[in-house]
Amino acid sequence: MPTSTLLNDVNIEAVGSLIDAVRSDPEAAATTWRASITWNGAFRTEARVRGFDPIQSDEPIALGGSDTAPNPVEQVLAALGNCLAVGYAANASARGIELRDLRVDVSGALDLHAFLGLREGHAGFDDIRVIVHLDATADEQQIADLHEHVLRTSPVGHTLGAAVPISVDLAAG
């Protein structure tokens, strides 16, 4: 059996198989993702996703927490950076571009007035800025094309960049 050498250690054939599956059955693209959160006292919570170790959450001391873990808004920035990074890894690999190094720095500005109940209105991030440090075997135009494609297809980028309908209901009883 020949062993294939994986560019960037990425199993691009799995993505190709999924694309074929979705082409032959568009319903296969309809996915649902889940997280279940439990409160552990004070501002400490944890989110379980499938069978993985829970994602711990807390708030800084100044916000009344015990500062044992990143807080939820930091987790959003982490998710965006993780999504963009996997986007570069996947699409670089599909284009035959070898990544030597990839780092993504994310920052977001948030005014606490609405969160603290001192003002009505937007309580979320006012803007989010990302700087991507990419070292790859590709010329400037290839990198620019890769970058543009990643931004056009990022699930977390689009989730944050669009107004997503959210329903929050109390369970009966």
Add this chain to the structure above:
Amino acid sequence: MPTSTLLNDVNIEAVGSLIDAVRSDPEAAATTWRASITWNGAFRTEARVRGFDPIQSDEPIALGGSDTAPNPVEQVLAALGNCLAVGYAANASARGIELRDLRVDVSGALDLHAFLGLREGHAGFDDIRVIVHLDATADEQQIADLHEHVLRTSPVGHTLGAAVPISVDLAAG
């Protein structure tokens, strides 16, 4: 020295101090949050926030990953649930409501066509649904008021429910 009994183990005085600080200096409400992501090969990445253990990220096998951690869209749902949970804990405590139990279940529907490059358009969640399981020493109206206040002030809820401006730039060089 008297020791104060903390309702829900929450240090609500710290939140009060922050509110006072912001009232006397509105600039104190302008916060910036950060995460730094590194790529670890394949679709494995990790996000560092301050000095905490990094938030690991991967993709399921069917999406070309090695399935070692929640993926970025699951992390977004986790962040939303963690944010809502801390919102209930904080505002229940401020209102003198004791929480006996709190769980938050989050799910989100996402069509993979745009992510896979098979269609232009929205690659993010189409909608997100949250069910809150709240067991607390309060009547129905108090719970309804608490719920409404949490939704009106949730930083992650508002970040996902609004279109946040995002800039993603490649570092020079």
